[in-house]
Amino acid sequence: xxxxxxxENILGLIALALFVVMTIIAPGFLSxxxxxxxxxxxxxxxxxxxxxxxxxxxxxxxxxxxxxxALSGVSIAMMQSHGYPMMxxxxxxxxxGLACGFMNGFIVTRIGxxxxxxxxxxxxxxxxxxxxxxxxxxxxxxxxxxxxxxxxYYLGLIPLSMIIFIFFAVVTSVLLGKTYWGRCVYMIGSxxxxxxxxxxxxxxxxxxxxxxxxxxxxxxxxxxxxxxNTAKVDLGSSYLLQSVAAAVLGGTEIxxxxxxxxGTVYAVMIFQILSNGLNLLEVPRTxxxxxxxxxxxxxxxxxxxxxxxxxxxxxxxxx
Amino acid sequence: MxxxxxxxxxxAVIIIILSIVLSFINPVFLTIDNILDILKGNVVLGxxxxxxxxxxxxxxxxxxxxxxxxAVCVVIGKLLVMVPDHIGALFLLLVIACLLGIILGxxxxxxxxxxExxxxxxxxxxxxxxxxxVLYVTNGQYLNSTDFPKVFLKFSxxxxxxxxxxxxxxxxxxxxxxxxxxxTVMGREILAIGGNKESALRVGINxxxxxxxxxxxxxxxxxxAAIAQISYTKAVDPNGLSGLxxxxxxxxxxxxxxxxxxxxxxIGTILGVLLLGIIQNGLILxxxxxxxxxxxxxxxxxxxxxxxxxxxxRAQAQLSRIEIDS
Amino acid sequence: xxxLKFFVSLLFLFGLLAGCVSQNSAxxxxxxxxxxxxxxxxxxxxxxxxxxxxxxxxxxxxxxxEKGALQAGKDLGVDVIYTGPTEADAAQQVxxxxxxxxxxxxxxxxxxxxxxxxxxxxxxxxxxxxKVIDWDTPADxxxxxxxxxxxxxxxxxxHIAKTLIEKIGTDKGEIAILTGGLSAANLNxxxxxxxxxxxxNYPGIKLVTDxxxxxxxxxxxxxxxxxxxxxYPNLKGIMAFxxxxxxxxxxxxQEKGLQNKITVVGTALPKDSKPFLEDQSLDVAILWxxxxxxxxxxxxxxxxxxxxxxxxxxxxxxxxxxxxxEDGKTVIMGPPTDFTAENAGNxxx
Numbered sequence: 001x002x003x004x005x006x007x008e009n010i011l012g013l014i015a016l017a018l019f020v021v022m023t024i025i026a027p028g029f030l031s032x033x034x035x036x037x038x039x040x041x042x043x044x045x046x047x048x049x050x051x052x053x054x055x056x057x058x059x060x061x062x063x064x065x066x067x068x069x070a071l072s073g074v075s076i077a078m079m080q081s082h083g084y085p086m087m088x089x090x091x092x093x094x095x096x097g098l099a100c101g102f103m104n105g106f107i108v109t110r111i112g113x114x115x116x117x118x119x120x121x122x123x124x125x126x127x128x129x130x131x132x133x134x135x136x137x138x139x140x141x142x143x144x145x146x147x148x149x150x151x152x153y154y155l156g157l158i159p160l161s162m163i164i165f166i167f168f169a170v171v172t173s174v175l176l177g178k179t180y181w182g183r184c185v186y187m188i189g190s191x192x193x194x195x196x197x198x199x200x201x202x203x204x205x206x207x208x209x210x211x212x213x214x215x216x217x218x219x220x221x222x223x224x225x226x227x228x229n230t231a232k233v234d235l236g237s238s239y240l241l242q243s244v245a246a247a248v249l250g251g252t253e254i255x256x257x258x259x260x261x262x263g264t265v266y267a268v269m270i271f272q273i274l275s276n277g278l279n280l281l282e283v284p285r286t287x288x289x290x291x292x293x294x295x296x297x298x299x300x301x302x303x304x305x306x307x308x309x310x311x312x313x314x315x316x317x318x319x
Numbered sequence: 320m321x322x323x324x325x326x327x328x329x330x331a332v333i334i335i336i337l338s339i340v341l342s343f344i345n346p347v348f349l350t351i352d353n354i355l356d357i358l359k360g361n362v363v364l365g366x367x368x369x370x371x372x373x374x375x376x377x378x379x380x381x382x383x384x385x386x387x388x389x390a391v392c393v394v395i396g397k398l399l400v401m402v403p404d405h406i407g408a409l410f411l412l413l414v415i416a417c418l419l420g421i422i423l424g425x426x427x428x429x430x431x432x433x434x435e436x437x438x439x440x441x442x443x444x445x446x447x448x449x450x451x452x453v454l455y456v457t458n459g460q461y462l463n464s465t466d467f468p469k470v471f472l473k474f475s476x477x478x479x480x481x482x483x484x485x486x487x488x489x490x491x492x493x494x495x496x497x498x499x500x501x502x503t504v505m506g507r508e509i510l511a512i513g514g515n516k517e518s519a520l521r522v523g524i525n526x527x528x529x530x531x532x533x534x535x536x537x538x539x540x541x542x543x544a545a546i547a548q549i550s551y552t553k554a555v556d557p558n559g560l561s562g563l564x565x566x567x568x569x570x571x572x573x574x575x576x577x578x579x580x581x582x583x584x585x586i587g588t589i590l591g592v593l594l595l596g597i598i599q600n601g602l603i604l605x606x607x608x609x610x611x612x613x614x615x616x617x618x619x620x621x622x623x624x625x626x627x628x629x630x631x632x633r634a635q636a637q638l639s640r641i642e643i644d645s
Numbered sequence: 646x647x648x649l650k651f652f653v654s655l656l657f658l659f660g661l662l663a664g665c666v667s668q669n670s671a672x673x674x675x676x677x678x679x680x681x682x683x684x685x686x687x688x689x690x691x692x693x694x695x696x697x698x699x700x701x702x703x704x705x706x707x708x709x710x711e712k713g714a715l716q717a718g719k720d721l722g723v724d725v726i727y728t729g730p731t732e733a734d735a736a737q738q739v740x741x742x743x744x745x746x747x748x749x750x751x752x753x754x755x756x757x758x759x760x761x762x763x764x765x766x767x768x769x770x771x772x773x774x775x776k777v778i779d780w781d782t783p784a785d786x787x788x789x790x791x792x793x794x795x796x797x798x799x800x801x802x803x804h805i806a807k808t809l810i811e812k813i814g815t816d817k818g819e820i821a822i823l824t825g826g827l828s829a830a831n832l833n834x835x836x837x838x839x840x841x842x843x844x845x846n847y848p849g850i851k852l853v854t855d856x857x858x859x860x861x862x863x864x865x866x867x868x869x870x871x872x873x874x875x876x877y878p879n880l881k882g883i884m885a886f887x888x889x890x891x892x893x894x895x896x897x898x899q900e901k902g903l904q905n906k907i908t909v910v911g912t913a914l915p916k917d918s919k920p921f922l923e924d925q926s927l928d929v930a931i932l933w934x935x936x937x938x939x940x941x942x943x944x945x946x947x948x949x950x951x952x953x954x955x956x957x958x959x960x961x962x963x964x965x966x967x968x969x970x971e972d973g974k975t976v977i978m979g980p981p982t983d984f985t986a987e988n989a990g991n992x993x994x
Contacts, residue, residue, distance in 0.1 A: 276740075
């Protein structure tokens with residue numbers, strides 16, 4: 001019983017340890033500005049990672065997630081720069097994001113093509129659509145109100161975008177843990193054939209998974225466009241493999257069936273603390289990538305060692 | 320057995336249709352010169368796709384291929400500047416490239432099999448590490464052919480029967496992979512594990528050994544691909560291959576290899592590589608508006624995979640109908 | 646019912662959020678301003694800290710600029726931090742600048758990947774008392790105090806077009822344009838200027854297709870050029886923008902032995918393009934000297950903190966005479982340099 005630490009708790013401890021280490025060695029890490037910085041930087045990536053996690057739990061993957069975000073970001077920017085009110089353009093942006101998700105979900109469930117292929121195709125497709133709309137130019141011209149979403153503070157303390165992220169993290173956690181849909185998501189991930197035979201409408205559930213992922217991508221797009229004051233074809237494109245990495249670092253099984261919001265949130269925090277702290281230490285960016293990769297593998301090795309040890313204990317008890 | 324070849328057949332159909340359309344739009348497409356250009360331009364992709372086919376058949380994936388190839392390219396590039404202008408040096412470099420690739424691939428294989436980390440995570444991690452180290456060491460510095468030994472440049476320009484040596488190299492690798500998969504014990508074990516891991520284990524197949532083998536083989540091919548890449552571009556660009564891993568995986572899966580493992584053929588992968596190559600080549604030949612090119616590529620990929628799957632479903636439905644009838 | 650409740654509470658929450666946001670970003674600005682006073686004191690005992698942020702690190706062009714910037718740091722006795730994203734991604738660049746603000750540097754000189762995306766973060770830097778300038782590519786002009794251009798975009802683009810026509814030897818024929826990426830603002834500016842030059846002065850020149858993207862990769866440029874040669878057999882010339890593109894184009898020309906038929910002019914570094922210049926597959930590489938640009942950026946940043954404004958015709962050590970536009974803040978390093986087979990060996994970048 002001593003080793004009752006779950007995967008998620010270990011990650012939490014690692015995040016905490018990193019935080020303490022950075023506080024000690026990185027000058028200015030603990031300053032109010034820097035903490036605010038990190039809180040502004042985290043949500044957009046966190047939301048994408050959450051979306052990716054939900055898809056991975058079903059055993060799929062969504063390679064088009066960043067271009068979905070970019071497409072809805074670009075449409076919001078287009079609407080606003082043409083003078084449509086903020087709320088309507090946000091709504092349209094979300095709807096376009098959902099349409100992208102629907103396209104993925106539809107091809108995956110109705111035609112039955114494997115998710116990696118579908119989303120690879122739609123990734124290139126969405127990128128092409130954005131290019132043909134924008135001709136590669138970036139689009140800006142947001143209202144001041146809109147800029148507050150990504151840059152404003154809530155009650156003068158916490159960045160609004162952080163609140164949005166926490167809100168959606170909680171929503172995701174509730175949806176996955178407390179609803180019928182959530183239970184189906186896990187069941188499909190661990191054995192889709194068995195869940196189909198036990199009467200679950202798997203294609204409906206999976207369709208909703210892609211819709212939900214694209215919804216989170218659209219929300220992330222709102223934060224990104226507002227924060228960067230622009231929308232462009234490569235909006236957030238560097239988050240694609242990072243979000244997969246964050247989901248898996250957070251303990252999500254890549255084959256599906258397991259994954260927790262808390263784990264992903266911890267993983268996102270670890271990436272954030274590392275990236276920010278190493279920047280403050282003036283470590284070259286290339287080395288930051290090396291360290292991130294090393295941490296990813298190290299954490300999984302720890303998990304492996306832990307389960308091995310746990311198994312041994314259990315073996316001893318039984319013998 | 321029939322339905323297995325059906326997958327390859329449907330991609331072949333798509334390639335043929337695409338080719339006919341393209342040659343109507345621009346007759347240049349069907350010239351031998353152009354076809355050789357397409358082949359040569361996709362040798363690196365093709366070689367890597369061969370290794371990836373094996374990895375994916377066992378149910379794994381390797382997103383670090385581009386990074387490994389780049390790493391080997393960079394090391395070989397540094398050595399090329401130093402070695403004497405002698406044919407022996409060339410062979411030595413080839414051996415070093417392969418060994419280096421095998422080591423890097425072996426590390427992936429070790430982590431996947433012994434530490435039981437999912438392949439995508441291991442290779443994501445090694446990709447990020449290798450890329451970081453390569454960029455840190457080289458600082459993105461580009462190496463051009465001025466300092467390369469003459470014998471190397473001569474090697475890359477060799478043509479046999481009017482066909483570049485690189486294309487021959489690709490066919491050699493394809494035949495090797497085909498032979499490995501069809502006619503060796505290891506090949507049968509690879510297919511067995513992908514098909515049904517549990518029963519494969521029960522028959523006494525050493526799962527770890529097979530996994531390490533496929534990743535090491537992948538690394539070996541990455542080493543060869545690195546040589547091909549340097550011969551092709553006659554330069555070493557540490558950023559030149561970024562993003563190639565997705566194309567490699569796409570080619571393999573388009574070629575009918577099941578991403579969950581268990582099935583895949585060398586022929587299918589060659590067709591997948593060809594399809595991607597033809598799409599790329601056709602974009603300019605067909606004079607498609609530059610901003611719409613990506614839309615066209617995405618649509619073709621989606622159509623190809625959907626068409627393939629609908630065919631498959633239809634075949635399945637037919638099968639079950641026959642069963643009921645009889 | 647449950648669903649309904651859920652959505653009602655959702656709506657309620659959003660309403661709550663929307664109500665409280667606006668007033669508070671103002672208070673936070675105030676607190677930031679308070680912090681500023683204490684910062685300036687910190688600087689008194691140390692060297693000046695000048696952060697130079699390129700579009701991305703790890704490509705030869707920005708490496709050469711780094712050399713110049715660090716050299717200037719040594720010569721002038723200031724601390725130079727040269728850091729940037731590993732991909733040309735606007736989001737990553739914003740994060741790096743935010744981290745630099747936390748580091749309390751004195752000057753941030755940035756080459757924006759996407760100018761508009763940097764506006765909020767540069768505003769924030771300014772509020773914290775950090776001097777903001779741009780280099781290589783202009784940022785939002787209402788924020789920066791200095792804008793250092795390697796070149797006048799208009800003159801540069803026109804010069805490239807003119808050189809191409811000169812080298813082709815006739816002002817009739819078909820040409821094509823290669824570019825690094827469709828969304829690169831500075832490349833687009835040069836291409837537009839080059840096109841204008843062609844339209845105005847060389848009506849006999851026909852552009853066969855819109856600019857072709859090469860993903861900043863030599864190999865892609867090579868393949869696309871092969872396709873171009875086949876599609877348009879009468880092609881006389883290629884203009885290649887972005888540093889890898891001319892190399893790829895030249896390689897294709899070299900391999901097909903078309904040196905005498907197709908002229909290639911592009912924006913490449915001399916060291917990389919030397920082998921192609923020598924066998925005429927690349928006719929001229931036109932660029933500036935990026936190490937000087939890095940040097941100039943740091944030198945002017947230092948002057949700015951010390952309250953010295955750049956003067957038109959002012960001579961900067963190791964760089965040369967600079968040109969300053971009427972607005973007093975747009976600095977132009979000088980005319981472009983033509984690298985040819987004769988002089989390419991003289992440079993070490």
